[in-house]
Amino acid sequence: MTSLSDLPLRDSLRGREPYGAPQLNVPVSLNVNENTHELPDAVIKDIVKRVGEAAHGINRYPDREFEALREALAKYLGHGLTGKQLWAANGSNEVLQQIFQAFGGPGRLAIGFGPTYSMYSLIALGADTEYLDAPRGERYELTPELVREAIAKNQPNIVLLCSPNNPTGTPLSLDCIEAAYEATDGIVVVDEAYAEFANESHSAISLLPGRPRLLISRTMSKAFAFAGARVGYLAADPAVVDAMRLVRLPYHLSAFTQAAAEAALDHAEELLATVGDIRVQRDRIVRELGAMGFDPYRSDANFVLFAGVKDPTRTFTDLLAKGILVRNVGIPNTLRVTAGTEAETSAFLEALAELQAN
């Protein structure tokens, strides 16, 4: 039997583990921040129709520039954006990878503010880019001062700001983004994977004019209920889009993906109709966990990180035995839970209350 260590693997990959949130078939799956609501039948029908139409041309390569999709994404985002300022890939993870391929590389440094999205360090590793987590303040909040300090100290080529932050849920003020942009000559990436769940919009898209090094990453995987389709996108200066073209694989977005995403964007309003309910469940989780004696962090996303868990590994396993999958992100005494439907949220809260009583 050959094992990894027998192969002439790149040194930087030796002993590493792949990304591995468990994929288990359980009744209540609240571990990877999907929108757990089902899509309306009418939307599914339209997606199937458009994908079927795309099948007729599937002997040919797809539109390499996916112009129709970029126009649709620009229209969805508003702010007067045009398709020239939009880019897309198979999930925002691929967008981030392309950013690292274009602006990272050997001898270059990327920083995030930890704890933050675990894929940043993994994507940096794959692109041979050094990565480090700068510190956050009290209760994982960030301030312009902390951002400025970290950039002055480390002189990064890429700054990653997750807004709101995964896994903590912490909102990020536009002040912090402006401070980051002024403090560096490098690339500033704002990862807005959960932007649609924010109580008040503080999207960094409003900061784009006059800031060609500012990149805003978005995804259809979360609020849009489209995780399985793998569509992430970027809003930035057209020159940044040109940089993405240098590193993307030709025809990286399949004709099926383009058709499905265009159909979904035609139904944006219906797909986002569940966001209000999800916010209600998120705020309910914060409130009820607080009342149960846990210490939930404030969240602008569709999940809640909560402290006060004596033995997270044990609680994770006990919840799983009751058919409920949450996430242990490895922060001591915490667990993270996605806000699902009202029924799923009730199942989680009731199961946790039962465990507490025993």
Ligand SMILES: *Cc1c(COP(=O)(O)O)cnc(C)c1O
């Ligand atoms: C889920 C998530 C993404 C989205 O990844 P996709 O590849 O678009 O599915 C990006 N950033 C953060 C912080 C996330 O939590």
